[in-house]
Structure formats: structure tokens, C-alpha cells
Amino acid sequence: MxxxxxxxxxxxxxxxxxxxxxxxxxxxxxxxxxxxxESRTRPHASVTYLGLADGRTYWRFKFAITNHGNCTLITPPNGHVEIAGRSNQMFVIAMGWDTRLAPGEGCIIEAHVSDAQRAELQGKWRYNTLLATEGVRTRLYRWQWGPKGPGARINWLIPPGLRGMPFDVTGHTEWMDPPE
Known part of the structure; x- marks a missing residue:
């Protein structure tokens, strides 16, 4: 060489x-x-109980969700009612979901509760919800499952870490007495 x-x-x-x-x-x-x-993104939301309305077949609990963070939040399709002293939570459907809340904005959602669920509200209780932050994963989910999206046909192309809506911000009301 x-x-x-x-x-x-x-x-x-x-x-x-x-x-x-x-x-x-x-x-x-x-x-x-x-x-x-990522360190500058500080999502924070507050949930406030507004009142109770009697529906014909269910009860409607009204809650105000306010975005106090510095990023856009998306409201969820459901929530949980936590009762003090119990380990399990009641699953409830929320109407008025999929609303985008910019920093400082708020919206009103209704949680629908059946008569049987309302009867279980003995003692202190609070409403818990998870909100999603606006980002790549959220945009991908909205495109995939939106009106003109491909749906399940492309699941194999999407990495597992990017699937689904990232409901990662917790919001809950203060502990309250049972509704009258």
C-alpha cells in the first residue's frame, strides 16, 4: 500500500x-x-360548576371550562364524577365538546347524568375532565377521523405514539355538596 x-x-x-x-x-x-x-407550553384549565337543569330523561350539569394556559386546548366528549370516599368514578357524557379554546377563552359544557347516577351523589363530589392540547398528534387525529379523512385504512402508517387524541390536561371542579 x-x-x-x-x-x-x-x-x-x-x-x-x-x-x-x-x-x-x-x-x-x-x-x-x-x-x-415544550417547557414554555404550560397548559392549565379551570372547571367551574354553573348549575343543574332537569331534562326529561336525564339531568344536565352545566360546567364552564376556562383555558388559563398559554396553548390551545380542546374540550373532551366525556368526564367523570368523583365522589368523596369512593375509589371508582362515574363516567358521564359531555355535550358541547370538541371546542378549541385559545388562551384566555372559555366555553360551557353539559354533562348528562341519569336519575340513577344522580341518586348516587351522596356526600361531596366533583367533576373531572381531561383536555387535549393542540399539536401535531391532535391535528393528525382530526385529519384521519375527520369528514374527509381516510379513517382506519391508514392506521398501519401512523406510529403508535401518534395515534389518538392526547387528552393530557386535567381539569376539575372544587368539592361540592350534593345537588338539591
């Missing part, structure tokens, strides 16, 4: 090392920017 060939190999190794180092620096910079953006 000649000295020229050895120098050529060393040059290739050096060039590959420089490329790998540059890629690591770019990746580190992107991760740093991403973590900085």
Missing part, C-alpha cells in the same frame, strides 16, 4: 468523522429547541 492510498483512507475517515459530528450537533440543536418550546 502506498503512502498516497494511506493518506486517502485517513482523509475519508476524517471526513466521515466530521459529517457524524455535524449531524450530532444538528440533532442536539433540534432537541434543545424542541425541549425549550
Amino acid at each position: 502506498t503512502a498516497f492510498q494511506q493518506g486517502d483512507r485517513r482523509g475519508k475517515r476524517k471526513r466521515l468523522f466530521q459529517i457524524a459530528l455535524a449531524l450530532c450537533a444538528i440533532l442536539g440543536g433540534l432537541l434543545g429547541v424542541w425541549s425549550w418550546v
Whole structure:
């Protein structure tokens, strides 16, 4: 092997090392920017009990949800009623869901509760809900399951970490006495 060939190999190794180092620096910079953006996103929501209305076949609990964070939130299709001293929670359907709340905005939702569920509200209780933050995963979900979306046909293309609506922000009312 000649000295020229050895120098050529060393040059290739050096060039590959420089490329790998540059890629690591770019990746580190992107991760740093991403973590900085994520740290500045502070989702926070408050839920306030407004009152109770008697429906013909169910009871309607009205709640106001206000976005106090610095990112857009999406209201959920359901919630849970937690009763003090019990480990299980009552699942309830919420009307007025899928509303996008910009920072500082609010909306009113109705939680529908049957007579049997209302009879269980003995003692202190509160309403819990999970809200979603607006982001890539939310936009992908809305596109996939929207009116013109492909639906389940493309599930195999979507990574498991990006599937579904990310309901990750908790909101709940204060503990309240049983409704009259």
C-alpha cells in the first residue's frame, strides 16, 4: 500500500468523522429547541360548576371550562364524577365538546347524568375532565377521523405514539355538596 492510498483512507475517515459530528450537533440543536418550546407550553384549565337543569330523561350539569394556559386546548366528549370516599368514578357524557379554546377563552359544557347516577351523589363530589392540547398528534387525529379523512385504512402508517387524541390536561371542579 502506498503512502498516497494511506493518506486517502485517513482523509475519508476524517471526513466521515466530521459529517457524524455535524449531524450530532444538528440533532442536539433540534432537541434543545424542541425541549425549550415544550417547557414554555404550560397548559392549565379551570372547571367551574354553573348549575343543574332537569331534562326529561336525564339531568344536565352545566360546567364552564376556562383555558388559563398559554396553548390551545380542546374540550373532551366525556368526564367523570368523583365522589368523596369512593375509589371508582362515574363516567358521564359531555355535550358541547370538541371546542378549541385559545388562551384566555372559555366555553360551557353539559354533562348528562341519569336519575340513577344522580341518586348516587351522596356526600361531596366533583367533576373531572381531561383536555387535549393542540399539536401535531391532535391535528393528525382530526385529519384521519375527520369528514374527509381516510379513517382506519391508514392506521398501519401512523406510529403508535401518534395515534389518538392526547387528552393530557386535567381539569376539575372544587368539592361540592350534593345537588338539591
